[in-house]
Amino acid sequence: MRRSTWSAHNGTKRLCAYQTIRWAFILGTLGLLARAQDTVPVLTIDDAVALALKENLRVQSATLDVDRAKEDTAALKTNRLPQFQVYALGGETLRPISFTIPQGALGSYSATGPIPAHSSSITTPQQFTGFIFGQAAQPLSQLWKIHLALISSRISEDIAKEKLRQQRKDTAQSVRELYYQIAQTQTQVESAEAIEKYLVELGGETNRKLVELAVLKGDSLSVRVRLSQQRYQLVKLRDQSKTEKESLNRLLGRDLESEFSVEVQPMPAADEIDLSAAHRVALSQRPEIQEAQLDTRKAETEVRRERAKYIPDISAGFTYALFSQRELRTAERLECRVYLAVAALRLGPKASRNASAAGCNQAVDAR
Numbered sequence: 001m002r003r004s005t006w007s008a009h010n011g012t013k014r015l016c017a018y019q020t021i022r023w024a025f026i027l028g029t030l031g032l033l034a035r036a037q038d039t040v041p042v043l044t045i046d047d048a049v050a051l052a053l054k055e056n057l058r059v060q061s062a063t064l065d066v067d068r069a070k071e072d073t074a075a076l077k078t079n080r081l082p083q084f085q086v087y088a089l090g091g092e093t094l095r096p097i098s099f100t101i102p103q104g105a106l107g108s109y110s111a112t113g114p115i116p117a118h119s120s121s122i123t124t125p126q127q128f129t130g131f132i133f134g135q136a137a138q139p140l141s142q143l144w145k146i147h148l149a150l151i152s153s154r155i156s157e158d159i160a161k162e163k164l165r166q167q168r169k170d171t172a173q174s175v176r177e178l179y180y181q182i183a184q185t186q187t188q189v190e191s192a193e194a195i196e197k198y199l200v201e202l203g204g205e206t207n208r209k210l211v212e213l214a215v216l217k218g219d220s221l222s223v224r225v226r227l228s229q230q231r232y233q234l235v236k237l238r239d240q241s242k243t244e245k246e247s248l249n250r251l252l253g254r255d256l257e258s259e260f261s262v263e264v265q266p267m268p269a270a271d272e273i274d275l276s277a278a279h280r281v282a283l284s285q286r287p288e289i290q291e292a293q294l295d296t297r298k299a300e301t302e303v304r305r306e307r308a309k310y311i312p313d314i315s316a317g318f319t320y321a322l323f324s325q326r327e328l329r330t331a332e333r334l335e336c337r338v339y340l341a342v343a344a345l346r347l348g349p350k351a352s353r354n355a356s357a358a359g360c361n362q363a364v365d366a367r
Contacts, residue, residue, distance in 0.1 A: 055253030
């Protein structure tokens with residue numbers, strides 16, 4: 001009885017070894033055929049990065065911020081041009097306005113008697129009256145303030161561009177990291193599927209041998225346990241792969257259910273990098289450093305803008321006024337004026353704003 005048991009155990013080992021070699025060859029061939037016939041589109045890493053830089057919502061939002069900063073700069077340039085204002089007022093009363101001045105309402109004197117001498121009734125005619133007022137003003141002293149505001153606006157535009165660069169770099173880095181994770185998970189899924197197929201065939205073969213009493217009952221149960229464990233692991237890997245693909249689709253700005261496959265072995269660029277040269281390039285081109293330098297320039301410009309508020313506003317302009325009434329002669333008036341506007345002397349608030357701007361400048365320098 002012991003000899004038969006030992007012989008059956010050795011037969012099981014030889015059978016497992018033979019079946020492993022056999023099914024490894026068969027499954028490898030089937031895997032190659034399946035890849036050749038697979039219709040799921042393959043997404044390369046370069047295509048994924050290019051699509052993310054074009055369709056990613058955060059990148060698009062940063063691009064809109066750059067466009068908004070450009071529009072603000074263009075709108076600010078128009079403040080250097082002359083300003084035209086036209087006011088027109090016309091109307092007619094719905095009913096006449098009548099009132100009476102009693103006798104002596106304005107006083108009574110010995111030389112003239114009561115004023116007015118008799119009660120007087122006054123009635124306004126019901127007629128159309130129009131008034132037009134036009135003005136053209138060219139800022140003079142404000143041009144320096146506008147110039148400083150343009151400098152600040154252009155700096156804000158450059159800051160928006162650096163933020164866009166940073167967002168593009170972060171998006172590309174996130175896409176690459178997630179792509180490599182998907183490639184690794186995809187390889188694990190393919191390996192788990194091949195092992196599952198092997199265990200299914202091995203289980204069937206073991207059951208046939210069990211009927212022939214060539215293997216033990218424990219060997220058949222062991223194969224079933226391994227198959228159950230392998231299927232559970234395969235379900236986990238497939239769920240992980242689906243989650244990672246949905247995350248990548250979100251970065252690419254596509255539908256979360258879009259199907260694709262990745263290159264199992266993506267080939268990253270293997271360029272040799274000089275550490276010292278890379279350090280110099282990073283200091284000169286990193287968006288964070290460029291943004292900090294632009295913040296410093298903007299803080300300095302804000303200090304200059306606060307100091308420029310002490311300059312009075314001087315403008316040169318023309319004024320045209322027209323008054324028209326049916327029963328009166330039309331009256332016109334054309335004037336050339338120089339406008340001078342000086343804000344009330346408030347040293348406290350302005351000094352406080354200057355100190356605040358200087359403090360922001362020092363904080364930016366420290367950063």
